[in-house]
Every structure is written in structure tokens, then in C-alpha cells.
Amino acid sequence: MSQGTLAAVADVAEEQGGQQKIVNDFSIQVATVNGSGSQSANSVLMRSIFLMGVPVSGKNIFPSNIAGLPTWYTIRASRRGYLARRKEVDLCITINPESAREDIMNVLPGGAVISEESLNLSGLRQDIAFYPVPFSKLAIQTSPEPKLRKLLMNMIYVGVAAELLGIGHDEVVTAIRTQFKSKAKAVDLNVKAVDLGIEYARSRLVKKDPYQIQRMDKTAGKVIIDGNSAAALGAMFAGCTVVTWYPITPSSSLCETMIEYFSKYRIDQKTGKATFAIVQAEDELAALGMVVGAGWAGARAMTATSGPGISLMSEFAGLAYFTEIPAVVWDIERVGPSTGLPTRTAQGDVLSAFYLSHGDTKHIVLFPASVEECFDFAGAAFDLAERFQTLVLVLSDLDLGMNNWMANPFKFPEKPLDRGKVLTKADLERLGGFERYRDVDGDGIPYRTLPGTAHPLAAYFTRGSGHNEKAAYSERPEDYKNLMDRLARKHETAKLYVPKPIANINPRAKIGIIAYGTTDWAVVESRDQLREEDGIETSYLRVRALPFTPDVRDFVNRHDRVYVVEQNRDGQLGDLVKLEVGGQCERVRKVLHYTGYPIDARTITEMISGAEREQKGGI
């Protein structure tokens, strides 16, 4: 363990009546068996802390498996509002015999363990507190049905933890109601199980650890939601009409959530008919093919996938780019290549997404960092795709997409939908015709018509082969070059429309940090650590889209060194930053994390402070 960690712990420790207390600033790791129903219990525990008004985050570290393998859920309470993963474990709840020993060895000195009594683990370490609980025996009292007992056993540890940490009973009951959508029988059974845990802890356990949850007011009015649900809702409120998908972790829940909400909110009240089509495609090739066909015909169409799907979509991505058809693809990144670690997170698709397909292609790519941005960017992606008549990729990741995040409720998108340059019958009558690929406005963006437009001059022929401004087949060198140059011009125009980076310039800082997506949460915390522990002031630029806006170059130019922090092996965005700044590329350094687990602040802090020490030492 590093010195920095000790300092951070000491910082929040309070002396009270001679006993050290650590209030609202610790992490709980729950180790269970995959498929045992612990997810509900973990969500209830997380939400209970949230309802206590304490900022909280939850990370599910799960295996690629339906049932039987070890799985972990990390809940972090942070009074300072840090939502990134904390890799250190303070309180461990382990009811998986297979992983229990390793789980216990990972607990920080001074930490605590709640474990199954019959496993006799209390002698493993002397520097942590043990709370053995006979979960299996207690579970017998939860229900006469063995199947239910197995599920309810998880709620017993919620009760034990709630009692030991001081989480209010009302908060736990409310969390259970939310979890089980107020289904009375399920709520009663679960509350009963929680009460068994509370009762056991109250009568049989003596508090020996410093961790406490105390009421705060930092979560009032907030929501807890995962990024995939946020994206699904964003798309629904953005007027998405055609959705195609092929199941792949971690993106499946995005489209499944769409099915749920579209079926409720997007049925025409008068006719009972659907204002959307959601289709499970036969593969990812077909999924993007359908999106391209629908986009061509004028629909707001999207698909969601992950890395392997992106690879399969490569050919259609080039077609959409070259024929200038709006399409939106959400890539919920996971660890690749190949099947990789399909249930773990990464930011490894930046370059493949940006340049997806063969020939000269480059796409608009968006990087949401929060669930709020998942909601907002779902709409922005459609606006950009239709405005620029092109493919837009939105790069989320497993951490953002599948984990629960505390957030502000989403704001209703008041901005009208931007349907782009579409000529209607009336326009054609006024103009007397049009040329599909002519740059009339000088912004690189041509005009299009939709099939079905009842005007003899509306028609044009879309082809992936060479074409001139009139959409006629052409292999003439000047026609091809004109087209490619205009597409490049269009990409330049996109810089004025994509979401701008969020800049946090510290005038005293000599060094800067660039990050994107979920890495943001760890960077925000790391900047505090760097300042408080090492006296290193930093500026921060959170990039939200490709192509880069001029802000990126300006940011690099005004700092001696810029650390690009990301979750892949080769520093993919870092390479793009180097290309962008050309001669200044010596200033660009890479801070990389690629373990499959979400990046944490401590990792960044150690790397940057280490690099800065080397810099000072003149090495």
C-alpha cells in the first residue's frame, strides 16, 4: 500500500470519544457467487446509503458466466462525492467459499470482514475485524422454499452491514421497495430477511471497525441509473424510430431497455400502433445495414454493440460515410481483442471507431462520461448524424453502461430535433431540382431527398461506387478527388458542431491532464490527491468528441507536460493528440490503465506524481 493511501485515510478519520471513526468515506466489497441473486441485495445496500444522503457508487465486477463463478460488487461511500472506483477494500462481505481467502487478504489493515461463520475464517488475519455470521442457518428462517432461501440469504448480509454501519431501517426498506417495484410479497420477504440480519448483528456482534454511515444531504433530488438505460431514454426522447441490435455484452441492456420504455411511451394513443421499430438482427452486419437503410429512407435509426460488433460493422460504416447516410452506433466498449474479457471495461475502440472501415474514412465520435451525457449525447448523436449525413459513433464503456451511477435527473431536451438538409417536394418545386452531392453552402454538407418524395426530380441513385456531384456513376479522377475533399471539408465543419471539451484551466498549473469518458471520475479525484498530497497543480481538459476542436491544441500548447489518461494499452487518444499538436508532441505523455477494472484515482496519482518526480530529478 502506498503512503498516499494512508494519508487519505487519515484525512477523513475523526477522533471521537477515543475511538477512531471513518465516516462516509470507505468502500465495501461484496464477494458472492454469480447467479445467486446477490445483485438485488447489492443494489439495495447501495441505494440505502444513497437514501442516507451520502454520495455513493457501485461497480459490478462480474465474470463471463451465468452461474457458479465468483463475482464482486464494490460499493463506495464518499462524502466528498468521488464516484470513481476505489481499488482498496475497507469492508469485505464474503459469502463465497471459493474466493473468501483471497478476498480477506485484499482488505486494508484496520478493515473488517463479514463472512459465513462455518467457514472459520476469523484466524486468517490479526489486523482486521471479523464478523462471522451463520448465513446458511439464518436463511432457513427466511422462507420454507429452498430456492427463495438462497436469494434471501443475500438480504441477511444487507441487514448485518446496515446495522454495523448505522444505515437507517427506513432507508433500507425504501430501497427494497424501489428494487422490487413495490411488489408487496417480495418486499415483505426481503424486509424480513434484512431484519434477521439486523437482529443478529444487534444481539451477537460487537462493533470493532471504524466505518460509519451518517446522514448527509448530498443526494437529495438525485437519481441512480446505469448508462445504458440513460442512453435508451435519451434516444427515446430524441425521436429515434428504428432500432436494430444483436445481443452482445455489455450493450444488450441498452436495446432491451429501449424495448421496455418505447413499448410504454411510444405507442400512438389514438391507434394503439407503434411509432418505432425495434428489430433483433441476425448479426451486427445486418444491424448496421438496417440502420443505414432506415437512415437513407429518413428515419432516426441506431444500433448498439461492443468491440466485436464494431469490427463486423466496418464495411457498412464505410458505405454510410461515402454515400452520406445518417447512422448512429453506440459502442459500449469492453476488453478486446476478440472475445477478450467480455464482462470487463476498457476504452480500447477509440482508433478503430474513428477510422472504422477501409479507404479514407474518419467519423464523428462522441465520448459520454456520465449518465447525464449518455442521455444528452443520444440526442446529439442523431442531430449530428442527420446534420452531417454520416455515421456517428458514441463510445461508452461497460463501467458507464452497466454500472449504477448517482446523477442529476435528466433535463428534458428542449432543443428541436435537427433533421438536417432534407429537401421536400415544395423545395424541389421552388428550386427546380437538386444535385445530391453538390456543396451548395460551402460547408461540405450536400442536400438530400427521401425516397417517397412525390416529385419527379426527387430521385437519385445511391451507390458505394464512385459518383459525381449528380450521384451518377463515375470513375473519373477529378470526381473522386472532389468528393473525398468535400468529405474532408464536411469533417472540418463538424468541429463547430460536436460537443466542446470541458476545460478546467488552473493558471498556476504547469502540467495538464487530458481524459475522456469514464476516466473522468478518477481524474477528478486524482487531481485533488495530486494537489493535496504532492502539491502538484493541474489543469484538465475532458475531451468529449472527435474530431478535436482547436481547444486540444491550445491546451497542450499552454502546458509544459500533458498527461493523456485512458483505459487502453497503447494510449489511442494520446496518439491522436500527438498527431493534432504535431511539433509539440514531446509534451504529450501517456497514463494508461488496462486491467479490465475501471480506472481508479490512486493509479493515476501514483503515475503522474512518479513521472513528475523523475522530471524534477532530471532523469
Added chain:
Amino acid sequence: MSTVATPDVPPKTNRFGLPMSQYKGLDSTLCAGCGHDGITSQIVKAFFEYGVEPSRVAKFSGIGCSSKTPAYFIGNSHGFNAVHGRMPAVATGAMLANRTLLGIGVSGDGDTASIGIGQFVHLLRRNIPLIYIIENNGVYGLTKGQFSATADVGSKLKNGIVNELPPIDCCVLAIELGCSYVARSFAGDPKQLVPLIKGAIAHKGTALLDVISPCVTFNNHEGSTKSFKYAKEHEELVHEIGFVPYYEEIRADYPEGAVKEVELHDGSHIRLRKLDRDYDPTNKPQALQLIRKANDLGELLTGLLFYDGEKKDFIDELNLTDNPLATLPADQVRPGHEALEEIMKEFA
């Protein structure tokens, strides 16, 4: 302006007042005598005679010689020449986006049965409303004469290579997968092809037409089973086909039992005049049995091989609203403030 039509002199314009030239496209760039050009002519004729507004038509294709042909008919309709073997997905998306379009896809045997077999079978399963024409010559033309997956066992390329792999029969596959309109024809038989295309226009759901269309450059020689000569010698009509559009009166000018009338979705009729065998296109097991038997004998069985007027198309399966999804106004596709507030409460 009205034109008085007599049976022998076809009208100069159709019911929309459009001349046949409005249903033509660019000049073909295929080889002189190509079977595909014959099919293009029959598509032009069928759409003209039936009377379809060009702006309502959406043309689709994949890649290959056949896939070039949508540029050669109905020039005033939108067309999309997509990527190899992936026309079904593009057409599916477009038809979902705008259900009022009349979709016609043209593909080849390689584009459909080799690289595109995956998308092809799923299009059939879904019963996407689309006229799907396979211009089947058993060979890759644009890459200069390689076998496709519909080449018959024993058929020989010009360079002497013999195909030993069994062919995929797209009609059998389509019938098995529940395609609701399955026909086979021959590019050299316009009398049969035109009413089959008109029937496909009137049908709701996927209408598959597998049309033998000889490749004069790479697969029209002795030893080819997809040549003009072979098809002419081996074609066996299951019935003689006539078409009566919904807007014309049906006249019963045939003896009892000699003709089967099939009513199509839009009220048009297909008339199947009995030839020397009993063939009921609504009898799935019988259809499959007869096609297989003909295949074994090396016969080319043509006509409306299967028809199912009851099957829902994918648009109805998804219960889509009547107006095109593509152009629904914002207030129909963006739920209101209350909806978002209600949803946010679920997550509070």
C-alpha cells in the same frame, strides 16, 4: 385525356398517364444479350402496365452484374446499390422507415446464395414487404466467371472446371422459411415473367422471384445448366399465368376447372391456367415435392410455385403506425415533460 385500349394495341400511357419511357432508366452497361437485360425489360413493362407511381418505388441491390440493373429501370425512383450480399438488411431498414414505399430488390445468385445467404434467409423469415428478384446465372460475372452456390452439380466453366458441390435451391429454401410468394421463371420467357412481377407488386410480404438469367459471357456454353439453350430445352411450366389488376373487372372467360384464381392482397388476381399437371401453389408439401422431383430430373420447373395470402408481413408484425416512421412529426416521437418526470421518479 383518355386512351381507348384494344386487346391488341397496348395503351401508350398507363393509369397514371405515364408512358413506358418513364419506367426506363439509364442504358445498360452489361454484355450484349445478357439475361439480366431481358429481366430489366420485363420489370419496366410490368411496372408500366400495372401502373405504379415511380416516386413510390424504392430500388435496392447488392453487388454484382445483377445489382447494377436498378440503375436501368424506373429512373425517377430512389435506388440504393449497397454492399455485397447485404441488400436484405438495407431494404429491411428502408421498408421499416417508410412502409408506404414499394420496394424492389435485385440480386444475383452469388449476392444471394453465397455471400448473402445469411441476410437472405432472415429477410424471408421476417416476410419483409419486398419484391426480391434473383437474376440467377450460377456464376460470378463481374469477377470473371467463378461458380456461385446455385451452380448445378456437374456444370462446367469455360476453363473446364467442374462444380461438384450441390446447389442451393433458393425457391425450396424460401418455401421452407415461410416466404409467402415464391416463383421461378426464365429471362427468356417474358410471357410468364411479366404477370409474375405484377403479382409480386400486388402482394404484401416478400415476393421471391428466382429467374434463370443466362450469363452470355461466362456460363452460356455446352455443359452449362444455366444457358439459354438448356433453360429453353428443360423449362417445365406448372401452369400458364395471367394477371388481372384490382382496378380491372374480372371476366370468367374460361371453362370450369381449367383455371385457378388467386386473389392477392390489393384485390388483384393471378390466374393459373392448368397445363398437363395438377399444381396447387398453396399446398406447401406438394410444391416442395414437385420442385425436388423436377430438380432430380434436371427439369426447370417455372411458375408461381408457392403462395400464402394469410401470412402477416413484418410491418404488421411490429404493429407499425400507418404513417412512415421516417417523417413522423416531433410531437409523435418525443414523449412529453410528464413522461420524463415519471420515468425519473422510478430511478429516484
